Amino acid sequence: MSSFDRQYLRMFEPKLFTVLREGYGLQAFKADAIAGLTVAIVALPLAMALAIASGTTPEKGLHTAIVAGFLISAFGGSRVQIGGPTAAFIPVVFVVIQTFGYGGLILCTLLAGLMLIAAGLLRLGTLMKYMPQPVITGFTAGIAVSIFSSQVKDALGLRMDEVPAEFFERWAAYGKHFATTQPAALAMTVLGLAVIVGLRRWRPKWPGFLIALLACTLATTLFALPAETIGTRFGELPASLPSFDFPRIPFERTFELLPSAFTIAFLAGVESLLSAVVADGMTGGRHRSNGELVAQGVANVGSALFGGLPATGAIARTATNIRSGGRTPVAGMLHAGYLLLFMLVLAPLMRYVPLAALAAVLLVVAWNMSEAENFRNTLSAPWGDRLVLLLTFFLTVLLDLTVAIQAGIVLAAFVFMFRMAEAVEVSSGVRMIDDDLQTGDAARDGDQRAKLPAGVEAYQIGGPLFFGAANRLDNLLDQFFEPPKVLILRMRLVPVIDASGVHALKKLAGRCHRKGIVLIVSGLQEQPNRVIAKMGLEDGPGELHFASNFERALKMAESIAG
Structure with a gap:
């Protein structure tokens, strides 16, 4: 094998192998076990909430966090990456399920996984660094607005059937059904938000999301409040291992699904590599970007085979892992194992969790995802950046995430060319x-x-x-x-x-x-x-x-x- 072949293969070596080769002892395992448990406690309510917001059942989110979370840590190019379902996928997954059914989402996730594997093998991971910041900020803030608007029904307990996918039609439907607001649901939303915000201020190390769910569940049960719960909408969660799950897959509509699959692959690649960069800054390490893309692809294929959702590296959960002492991929693998244990043991009790409490969790996620300060900061940038930011943001909210990303990148390229035309005399012949x-x-x-x-x-x-x-x-x-x-x-x-x-x-x-x-x-x-x-x-x-x-x-x- 030539030196080039060895160097090429080295890019895809999982960090787990590197850790084991360096030596992995009991002390490191203890630290990873504690970190994995902490992250699992954070991930448990999020996985269910994200699945419900995506238009499917809560166990799908747990299956995704278990299967994809394990594979991302086991095969990834980062030592501390934690993977699973994330809020960025909610708008596109919701539309795919509404348009093509859940079988269409399975095919879409499979295609996205294959795209990610191909991108990693073609060494396209480094190209992610060239994504303009205003485009990232624009579509991230747009996704946050979409998530917020999707949670109004459960947050207020509105008595309405289907929630329209289009932004204006959705809010028009909310307006028509506003009189059906349920005081119990609104009270649970307010209680959930108060617990999460209060704990973040006075006890930031406590698992605010889980405590909020417990508080709302206890209040609903003790006072027999007429608030809709996981059990009343979805029935009891299955207390069983994830299994191969293949609904009818519309292979004849593959070409129609390609744009959505590309969007999922793009989001998974960008978010996972951004998360890996943040992790590097916190730990001083260096991730393997192309190996990380391959691992994300493998994880999405694996999630699809078990009937799960798209998955990627999660910035907040990765940061929690690092702050809790996790320093090797074993922490992420244990996090998946803990989630599996929670599902097997706690599934009968999860039916009592009010949907309004999960809506409160996602409202906080939406606010965190909006990066309001970064958005305001970018509005102070040159006119071209402001235009790219606003175009990407409004297209994400009002039209389609795929169109928004494409339009944002194209506009950013035109702005760049305009700037280069202005600066060509100054920059000619000067190295960067x-x-x-x-x-x-x-x-x-x-x-x-x-x-x-x-x-x-x-x-x-x-x-x-x-x-x-x-x-x-x-x-x-x-x-x-x-x-x-x-x-x-x-x-x-x-x-x-x-x-x-x-x-x-x-x-x-x-x-x-x-x-x-x-x-x-x-x-x-x-x-x-x-x-x-x-x-x-x-x-x-x-x-x-x-x-x-x-x-x-x-x-x-x-x-x-x-």
Whole structure:
């Protein structure tokens, strides 16, 4: 086998194998067992709520979390990724089930899984880094609005049959049935929200979702409230192992399902890799993006074979795993095992859970998913980013997620080309990121490397810092054998910056802060200076500083480095 073949196969080696090869002891298992239990407690109510919101039964969500969650951790390219059903899939899954039936969703999930496997094998994982931030923020916020609007019926206990899929028709139907609001359901929604919000403020480490469900279930049972429950709508959940489940699959409609399958694959790829990047930032590790895509594909195929829903890496559950001490894929595998145990033991009791309590859980999920602060922040970005954000957002809410993503990316490409046309004279012949000594400025500025004080490093960016180049900042700190005390980032050759560039700069500043490195940005031109100021990236004492030129940055670095 050639070195190229070995390197290629290395990209797909599961992190579980890496962990076992390095040595896995009892102490690590104990930490993973505690983390897995914590995540399972968080995932239990979410899995049921997400399945109901998607238009299917709660056990489908649990089966997905068990089967796909296990496979994602066992075969994934991240040490700490936790997988399962997520809120991002709700709008597309709901429409697929309404249009093609549950068999259509099974086929759609199978196709999405195969697409993800192919994307990983073709090494397309790295291309996910080039997704414009306004597109991600736009469709994420749009999905949050869609989830919120889908929960009004259960949150208010409205007596109505089918909930229309279209946004305006849905709210028109709510208006017609508003008089049927059930006080008991509304009370359970308010109680659930109060418990979740209160615990997040005063007891943030407690499992707020599960406690809210328990409180609402006890209140409904003790006071015999006439609130609809899982049992009254779906009957008793099966206390059995997930099994192969094949409803009638409409293979003749495969081509009609391809756009929805592509959307599911796209969402799974983007969300799983975003989650892996967040996990890397929290743990200092590095995930294998292409291996992660293959694992996501395998997990979705596996979920479909057991009659489950689409699945991906879940950012909130992954963060919970890390904060609880999980550091290897075993934690994610145990999380799936705990969920299976919960289902086998607690299934008869889950029938008493009020649907309004699950609606409260999803209302909070929708708010968290909206990233309201990030949305407002992006509205302060240049006009092109604002246009991409708003177009993607409104198309997601009003039309279709697939159309929204396609339109957002196309518009972002046109905005990029317009910016490049403006900046071509400035950026011509300049490399994106390079050591100061390798740029044309070295001849004028002299041997700047020799001038740098001990513990100080300086790098220069040349050319527009936009969504296609912003990811180059991600690996900047990895070039140092020993982290410096101060890093000077020279940006006087950056004529234009967009929202993704500012986002990358914020991430770099955060990584520097975690590593104890003071970041100094020098020589900002007018447009980058204005955009950075509008988007709230400001001086932080001992963390981030701005200097008008390189000489002032050097003096500042000398005083900091001592």
